[in-house]
Amino acid sequence: MEIVYSRFSVLFLFLLSWTSFTTTDAYDALDPTGNITIKWDIISWTPDGYVARVTIFNFQQYRHIEAPGWQLGWTWLKKEVIWSMVGAQATEQGDCSKFKGDPPHCCKKTPTVVDLLPGTPYNHQISNCCRGGVVSAWAQDPANAASSFQISVGQSGTTNTTVRAPRNVTLKAPGPGYTCGPAKTVAPTKFFSDDKRRKTQAMMTWNMTCTYSQFLARKTPTCCVSLSSFYDKTIVPFPTCSCGCQNSSQTGTCVDQKIASVIQASSRKNNYEPLLQCTQHMCPIRVHWHVKTNYKEYWRVKVSITNFNFNMNYSLWNMVAQHPNFNNVTQLFSFNYKPLSPYAGINDTAMLWGIKFYNDMLSQAGPVGNVQSELLFRKSPSKFTFEKGWAFPRRIYFNGDNCVMPPPDSYPWFPNATPKLATSPFIVLLITFFSVLIRM
Ligand SMILES: *[C@@H]1O[C@H](CO)[C@@H](O)[C@H](O)[C@H]1NC(C)=O
Numbered sequence: 001m002e003i004v005y006s007r008f009s010v011l012f013l014f015l016l017s018w019t020s021f022t023t024t025d026a027y028d029a030l031d032p033t034g035n036i037t038i039k040w041d042i043i044s045w046t047p048d049g050y051v052a053r054v055t056i057f058n059f060q061q062y063r064h065i066e067a068p069g070w071q072l073g074w075t076w077l078k079k080e081v082i083w084s085m086v087g088a089q090a091t092e093q094g095d096c097s098k099f100k101g102d103p104p105h106c107c108k109k110t111p112t113v114v115d116l117l118p119g120t121p122y123n124h125q126i127s128n129c130c131r132g133g134v135v136s137a138w139a140q141d142p143a144n145a146a147s148s149f150q151i152s153v154g155q156s157g158t159t160n161t162t163v164r165a166p167r168n169v170t171l172k173a174p175g176p177g178y179t180c181g182p183a184k185t186v187a188p189t190k191f192f193s194d195d196k197r198r199k200t201q202a203m204m205t206w207n208m209t210c211t212y213s214q215f216l217a218r219k220t221p222t223c224c225v226s227l228s229s230f231y232d233k234t235i236v237p238f239p240t241c242s243c244g245c246q247n248s249s250q251t252g253t254c255v256d257q258k259i260a261s262v263i264q265a266s267s268r269k270n271n272y273e274p275l276l277q278c279t280q281h282m283c284p285i286r287v288h289w290h291v292k293t294n295y296k297e298y299w300r301v302k303v304s305i306t307n308f309n310f311n312m313n314y315s316l317w318n319m320v321a322q323h324p325n326f327n328n329v330t331q332l333f334s335f336n337y338k339p340l341s342p343y344a345g346i347n348d349t350a351m352l353w354g355i356k357f358y359n360d361m362l363s364q365a366g367p368v369g370n371v372q373s374e375l376l377f378r379k380s381p382s383k384f385t386f387e388k389g390w391a392f393p394r395r396i397y398f399n400g401d402n403c404v405m406p407p408p409d410s411y412p413w414f415p416n417a418t419p420k421l422a423t424s425p426f427i428v429l430l431i432t433f434f435s436v437l438i439r440m
C-alpha cells in the first residue's frame with residue numbers, strides 16, 4: 001500500500017513538473033507565433049557607413065512592453081560607431097577620445113539603446129518614437145505596437161557586401177525574458193510615400209526575431225487566481241506562498257498601507273521595484289473568478305482584478321482567460337473584449353482589457369486598486385455543467401504572465417455533483433491510516 005502511494009505521488013510530482021515546464025517554455029500555447037521582430041532597414045549609404053531605420057514590432061497578442069520600457073543592446077562586429085540617433089539614444093557614450101572635432105554619439109562596442117521620453121523636441125523625433133519605450137500588445141492596440149528610431153552608423157562599410165549586421169542582440173522589455181536570434185538578410189522593405197502613389201525601397205534589410213519565456217523572465221509568478229461560486233460558500237484561495245512567502249528573504253518584504261505611503265513619499269519617482277501589501281499569497285496581482293448567477297439559458301461570471309503592489313499603476317493592463325464557453329460569450333460589461341483563436345476553429349480564449357479613460361489603468365494597491373467586469377455566457381446544452389469545476393477558467397494570464405491557479409481538487413463543487421470526497425489530504429490520511437494498519 002505504501003509503495004503504491006509513493007509511486008502515485010512520484011507520478012503526480014512528475015505530472016506537476018511536466019505541466020509547469022510546458023507552461024514556462026518559450027512556446028506560448030495561447031499565442032504560438034507571438035514574437036518581437038526587430039527590422040533594421042538601411043535607407044541610405046553615407047561616406048563612411050549608413051543611415052538605418054530600426055523598428056521594433058511587438059507581434060505578441062497580449063504581452064506588451066511596459067514602463068520603464070525596452071532596452072536594446074548588441075555587439076558590433078567591426079569598429080562601428082554611432083554618429084547620431086533620432087528618436088532614441090545610447091545610454092553611454094563610451095570612449096570617443098580618438099575622434100577629432102565633434103565626437104560620435106556612441107563609441108562603445110556593445111551599445112545599449114533606449115527610447116526617448118514623451119515630450120521630446122520635434123527635431124529629435126521620428127514616427128513611432130518617444131513613448132518612453134512602452135509598446136502595446138498587437139491585439140490590444142496595433143497602432144501603438146511598434147517603436148522606431150533612426151541611427152547613423154560610421155566605420156561600418158558602405159556596400160551591402162561590406163556591412164555587418166549587429167550580433168548578439170539583447171532585448172530587455174523591461175528586464176530579462178527575451179531571447180533574440182541572429183539577424184537575417186531579407187527582401188528589402190518597400191516604403192510608400194504619404195500619398196501612396198510612390199514606392200521607395202531600403203538598400204538592405206535585416207530581421208531579427210526575439211521570443212519570450214516566462215521561465216527566463218522571473219523565478220517567481222506575479223499573479224494568482226482565486227475562485228468562488230454562488231453554489232458553494234467557500235472561496236477557493238491560492239495556496240499560501242503562491243508568489244513568495246512573507247518570511248522569505250528572496251521575495252523581499254511586504255508592508256501595510258500606512259507604511260507604504262511613508263515609503264512612497266520618501267522614495268524617488270519611477271521606482272519599479274514592487275512594494276507589496278502583505279497577503280498570504282504575496283502576489284502583486286490577484287484575479288478572482290466568481291460564478292455569480294445561473295439562468296435558464298445563460299450564466300454569469302464576475303471577474304475582479306486586484307493590485308497588491310503599492311509601486312505600480314498598471315496602465316494598459318490586459319488579461320487573457322481560457323474557458324470553453326468563450327465560444328458563446330453574449331455580453332461583457334465594462335471591459336474591452338477580443339476573441340483570440342490561436343488554433344483555427346477553437347474559440348476558447350479571450351483577451352480582456354480596460355476601457356480608455358475609464359478603467360484602462362489598474363491603480364496601485366489601496367482602496368481603488370481594482371477593476372471589475374461581468375461576463376454573460378450562453379449555455380451550450382451539450383457541454384454546460386457546474387460539475388467538476390467546468391465553470392472555472394482553465395488558464396489566466398495577466399499582462400502576458402501565467403497566473404498560478406488553485407489546485408483542481410479544491411474547486412467548489414455543485415451540491416448535486418459528487419461530494420468533495422476526492423480531496424487529496426483525505427486520501428493521504430486514508431492511505432497513511434491503512435499503511436499503519438498493515439504494518440501492525
Ligand atoms: C513573428 O510574428 C509574425 C506575426 O505574427 C509572424 O508572421 C512571424 O512568422 C513570426 N516569426 C517567427 C520567427 O515566429
Ligand SMILES: *[C@@H]1O[C@H](CO)[C@@H](O)[C@H](O)[C@H]1NC(C)=O
Binds near residue numbers: 160161185204
Ligand atoms: C547587393 O547589391 C547587389 C546589387 O547592387 C545585389 O545584386 C545583391 O543581391 C545584394 N546583396 C545582398 C546581400 O543584398
Ligand SMILES: *[C@@H]1O[C@H](CO)[C@@H](O)[C@H](O)[C@H]1NC(C)=O
Binds near residue numbers: 076168
Ligand atoms: C556572441 O555571444 C557568443 C556566446 O555568448 C560569443 O561566443 C560570441 O563571441 C559573441 N559574439 C560577439 C560578436 O561578441
Ligand SMILES: *[C@@H]1O[C@H](CO)[C@@H](O)[C@H](O)[C@H]1NC(C)=O
Binds near residue numbers: 037039187
Ligand atoms: C521582416 O520583418 C518585417 C516586419 O516585421 C516583416 O513584415 C517581414 O515579413 C519580415 N521578413 C521575413 C523574411 O521574415
Ligand SMILES: *[C@@H]1O[C@H](CO)[C@@H](O)[C@H](O)[C@H]1NC(C)=O
Binds near residue numbers: 240241245246247248
Ligand atoms: C514561512 O512561512 C510559511 C507560511 O507562512 C511557513 O510554511 C514556513 O515554514 C515559514 N518559513 C520560515 C523559514 O519561517
Ligand SMILES: *[C@@H]1O[C@H](CO)[C@@H](O)[C@H](O)[C@H]1NC(C)=O
Binds near residue numbers: 310312313363364
Ligand atoms: C498612480 O497614479 C496616481 C494617480 O494618478 C498617482 O497619484 C500615484 O502616484 C501613481 N503611483 C505610482 C506608483 O506611480
Ligand SMILES: *[C@@H]1O[C@H](CO)[C@@H](O)[C@H](O)[C@H]1NC(C)=O
Binds near residue numbers: 346
Ligand atoms: C470564433 O469567433 C469568431 C469571432 O467571434 C467567429 O467568427 C467564429 O465563427 C468562431 N468560431 C467558432 C468555432 O466558434
Ligand SMILES: *[C@@H]1O[C@H](CO)[C@@H](O)[C@H](O)[C@H]1NC(C)=O
Binds near residue numbers: 378
Ligand atoms: C451559441 O449558443 C446557441 C444556443 O445554444 C447555439 O445555437 C450556437 O450554436 C452556439 N454557438 C457556438 C459557437 O457554440
